[in-house]
Amino acid sequence: MTVHTAVVSTSHGEHDSTDSLLERPRRLRDQSRWDATADVVIIGGGAAGASAAIEARRLGADVLILERASACGGSTALSGGILYFGGGTEIQTACGFSDSADEMYKYVLAASGPNPDATKVQLYCERSLEHFAWCKDQGLRFNPRFYAKKTTEPPGDDGLLYSGNENVWPFNEVAVPAPRGHKPATMGSAGGVIMQALFGQATKHGVRFRYDTRAIGLVVDDAGRVAGVIARESGAECAVRARRGVILCAGGFVMNRKMLAEHAPKLLHVNLQIGNPGDDGAGILLGLSAGGYAIGMGEGFVSVPFYPPSKLVHGVLVNAQGQRFVNEDAYHGRSGDFILRQTGGVAYLIVDEPHFARPIAGMQLKAAGETIEILERELALPDGSLTHTLRFYNEHARLGKDPLFHKASSYLKPLEQGPFAALDLSADRAIVPGFTMGGLDTLPTGEVLGPDRKVVRGLYAAGRNSCGLPRSAAGYSSGMSIGCATFFGRLAGISAARADALGA
C-alpha cells in the first residue's frame, strides 16, 4: 500500500481522454467473462472510497477498490487534511469552546447555500461526535491546541481552528460561532496522515485493491441494476463483477475544463486545481450513464487567497471601481467568490505600511505610493474612488466599526501611514485555487437517484462523485469535503454491504 503525499497541481489539467474512453453501460447477459468479482466494488481509493471499504468489510463484505492511479490516497492525500467536526468534541472542549449539534446544524445549513440537503446536514451534525470517535478508531489523533490566526492551512500541529466563516459576518448572526476545523496531529498538511490511517485499516481488514485500473463503463442487468464495472488495466479490458453494489468515489471534475465550462463556468478562473489528475469527472459521468442525475454542478470552492499572514486581513479589498465588496475577514473561499462577482473579476488588496507583509500566497504587488491619491492613479482607478473608500473606511475603523460589511473590530485599524501598497487579486492574475462541489444526487445512504428521484439499484456514490454537504463557494469551510467524504463514504459502504446479492 502506497499513499502519495506530494501536492500535485497542473495549471490546465485537460482530460479529453475521459470522454472518448467512456462507454455506455453493457448488459449483464452479454458479459460472459469476468476478471474479478467482489460483493462491493469501489471506484476510487480516496477518503470516500477508503471509508466505504472499511465499513463494508466490517459487515463481512468482500470489497475490491479499483484505483486509477498507481497508489491510493486520492485528493485527500494531497490536501491540508482538515476534518469538520462539532457538537462538542473533546478537542473543542479542551480548547475552551462549547458547541452543540444544534448550533452546528444551523451553521452548516446556512453555509450550504440555497439548496441544502437538510437531511444530510442533520445526520452529519447529530452524528459528528460518533464520526469523530470513528476517525480516532482508525488511528487519527488530534492535539488539543487551538490555532488562533487567520490562515488557509495551519502551519504547525495544532488540532483546532476556525476553518470557515463561523465567526464572521453574516454567519456569526446565524449560529453561535465555534471552531470546527480539526487537523490530525502532524506538522503542516495532514491529508497524507488521514489516508495512511484509512488505508492501513482497510488493508488490515482485508480490503483488496487493483491499481492502474481505470473504470470506463458499468454493467447493468435487464432491470437496470448495476452489476459490474468495465475497466482498463495496462491497456487491456478488465471486467469486474459486483455482487451487491458499485460505489462511485472517483472525485470531482476540476481537472476537466470542458465539464467546468458546461457546468461551473465560474471555476474556469481556477488556475490551481485542488485535486489529483484523476479528478476529471469520470465517476460522475459513469453515474449519469447508468441513469443517475447530477445536481449542484455549478458550485465549487474558489478562492483568491491573500492571507496568511493574518496582518493582511487589516487591508481592504476593492474592485475596479475602487469600492469595497466583502468583509476582508471572511474565509478566503467567500472573499474569492465575491471577487469573481465583480465586473471583470478585478480586485486589489490595499494596505498601508504598518499592515503590509509579504503574502505567502504569492500575489503580485500591483502598485505602491506614498499617498492613497498616488496609489489610486497608479492603479488607474477612477479619480476620487479609492480615496473616498479609504477615507470612509478609516473614519469608521477608528471607531471600531464597519458599517458596510461588518468586518470584526479586531481587524479594523485605519490605513493611514504611507507608503501604501496594492496587491493584485484579480482573477486572471492571482493564484486561484478551486475544486468542484456538484455531483450525483444521492440519498444519505449513498444510493444514487435518477431524474425520476427513484434509486438506481446497485449504484452508490460518495465524496465528490455525489452532491453532499458543501454546496456553496460563499459558505464553504475547510474540512467539509473530507468530513463529508468520510462520513457519507461510511454510509455508502454500509448500504452496499447490506444490499441483497444479485443472483447468478
Place this chain on the structure above:
Amino acid sequence: MTVHTAVVSTSHGEHDSTDSLLERPRRLRDQSRWDATADVVIIGGGAAGASAAIEARRLGADVLILERASACGGSTALSGGILYFGGGTEIQTACGFSDSADEMYKYVLAASGPNPDATKVQLYCERSLEHFAWCKDQGLRFNPRFYAKKTTEPPGDDGLLYSGNENVWPFNEVAVPAPRGHKPATMGSAGGVIMQALFGQATKHGVRFRYDTRAIGLVVDDAGRVAGVIARESGAECAVRARRGVILCAGGFVMNRKMLAEHAPKLLHVNLQIGNPGDDGAGILLGLSAGGYAIGMGEGFVSVPFYPPSKLVHGVLVNAQGQRFVNEDAYHGRSGDFILRQTGGVAYLIVDEPHFARPIAGMQLKAAGETIEILERELALPDGSLTHTLRFYNEHARLGKDPLFHKASSYLKPLEQGPFAALDLSADRAIVPGFTMGGLDTLPTGEVLGPDRKVVRGLYAAGRNSCGLPRSAAGYSSGMSIGCATFFGRLAGISAARADALGA
C-alpha cells in the same frame, strides 16, 4: 388549431407531479401495443416543435406533435414575440442600420457567456438572412420602423429595436452595434402572431396533433435508439411509435422549483415565471432518462425591470452599501443579473424630481426625501455612502462621463433637484421575471449527445430542451430564445426526417 395567447404566470409554480409520473425508458421489444405511429414524433407544440414539424413535413415525413396542454403555442405564444435576426435584414437596412454576419457573430459569441457553442453561433449568424426569409415564408411580417426608446417590450407595432446590450458597455467595445430585435407586425406582444403563423403552416401541410397528451417516458430498442414515447392522455396510457425519431421541444424548467434549486439557484429569486405551466423540465428529464446529458443548467434570464419609461434610465442603481454596480442603461436582464450578485440582493433605483416617472414594472417606492442625505437615512444606508455616490456620479455626469461603468452620455444627467426617490429593486421585493437557459447537449443538427459525447440515436432536442444560443443572463438579448427555438427547431426537424427509419 387553437393558440392560447393570454399571459399566464404563477408565482410559485411547483410541479412535483413531473417527477412522480416520469418513467424510465421501456424496451421496444416489451411494447406490444401502439396507439399511434409517425415518422417523427415531437414532444411539445411551441416555437421549436412547430418549426421542427414544418421542416420535417416538408421533407415528406409523417409528423405527430404531442402537446400536454389543450392548445399549442407553448411559451412563445405568451411572449413578446421578438426574433433575433441580423447580418443586414431588409428591416435593418430600411431603418438605416448596417450589420454583417461577422459583427453579429462577434456579439452573439460574447453575449453567450463563458461556454458558447461557437459552431451553433456561427451557423445561426451566417444563416440569419435565410432564417429571416423562412419566417417571412411562414407569413410573418415586420414593419420597417425602428423603436428607439429603452423598453422591455415595444408597445406599438414597430419592427426593429435594440433588444439587448448591443449598444451598451462593455458590448459596444466588442462588436459594431446594430439593433437585431425584430418584432412581427402587431400592436404589443407578438408571440401569438408567431405561433398562429407557424401552426397555420404546420396544419396546412398536414402535421398531426394530439392535445392533452403528456409524455412521461421514452421507448428504446436494444441498441439504445429511441423508438417511441409513452404518454398519458385523459388518464390513460398512450404509446406512440416513432419510426425515425423523437424531438424534445417541451420547454425549460422555470416552473419547477426543485430543479431550479438543484441546477440554477439564482433563479429561485424569480417570482414571475416567463413561461407556461408545462415548463417544468419534463422534456429535459426525459432526455436524461434516455442517456442524454444536460449542460449550462445554471444559467437563465433573470431581470429586475425598472424601465420603461426610458426616463428612469437616468437614475442610478445602488446596493445596500450605497454603491453603484452596473451601467443603468444595460439591458434589464444584465442589470438584473448584477442585482442578484449584490450582498443580500438589495438594490434601489435613485432618481431626482426631473427624472422620476411612474414605473410600468410596478416596483414600490421605498423612500423619498427632499435631499439625498434624507433619502440615505430613510433607506438606512450607511451615513455618507449614498451622498458620496451621488456626488461622484453628478460631478462626472455634468461632463457626460461615467468613469465607473461607462453609461451612455445620453442618459447621464446630474441628479440634483429634489425631492429624490428610491424605487425598491431588491430581489425579494421587486418583480423578478426569469426563465431557464440550460438543457440537453445537442449537435447543431439537434441530435442529443450523451455524457460520452456520442449521439443518443433517435433522439433530438430544440428550444429550451436543449442548451442553445443564449447561455448567459448577463449577455442575453430578447429574441435569442425564439430565434434559437425556430432556427434549431428547423434543423432538428430536418435531421429527424432524414434519419433512417427503424425496422419493424
